[in-house]
Amino acid sequence: MPQPRQRQSPPGVTPKMTPRPDHGEESYRGCGRLTGKVAVITGGDSGIGRAVAIAYAREGADLVISYLDEHEDAEETGRWVRDAGRVCVLVPGDLADPAHCRSVVERAVTEFGRIDVLVSNAAFQMTRDSLQDIPDEEWDRTLAINLSAFFHLAKAAVPHMRLGSAIIASTSVNSDMPPPQLLPYNVTKAGIANMAGSLSQLLGPKGIRVNSVAPGPIWTPLIPATMPEEQVESFGSQVPLGRPGQPAELAAVYVLLASDEAGYVSGARIAVTGGQPIL
Incomplete structure (x- = not known):
């Protein structure tokens, strides 16, 4: 069924959403697939990032969660991680600043001495109906948060990653099928997919997937x-499964890519699209 019409101010928070998203709070069951690993997750306060954080913690990983300023959401994620018996370090700040990207990595290294998994997931978008409606500063900020932050985080993290470590980036079906109203976002998501493919080759000799x-x-x-509220109401109805996905429905994919079970999986892009193919 469609979501009710609703509107928030960016970046948005979970408690105001109707219905509340499912992050796997009551459903995800871990089995030790990430025991002893240290993971950095950006955008980990809510959405996909929260679902990944809950799954990683229940699989045995300690976490550093990067988020902008959604403190209530971040604390909720932290509680779920700690309830799983794992350490959770919350790091607020703006990933549009390269220095903050480096500080997130530095915090992880200070707390744990290394990074085993980097999940570059934080993202920004705005819907605009024409090219002229896109402010220059919005273009710059979208690229900085979505694309440049991935570069700065990876560059800072790699010296602290060991053989068998993993980097996972959140791209989008929009990288292949770009809706015109999300032009800057689409560009960044295509760039992320391309950068992940480049990095898989560049870092392969180091044993980093x-x-x-x-x-x-x-x-x-x-x-x-x-x-817009009318798009929110129909959100997800266009895919073959006829509904939006829940964050919890992505968690297992991020777990697989972070785990040693995916030791020969690198340079891949895994679609979780409700039936919309990416070929």
């Missing part, structure tokens, strides 16, 4: 915070 996940329409705070 790099992959990306391409979600379709997933019900996260970004949607009511950045789309």
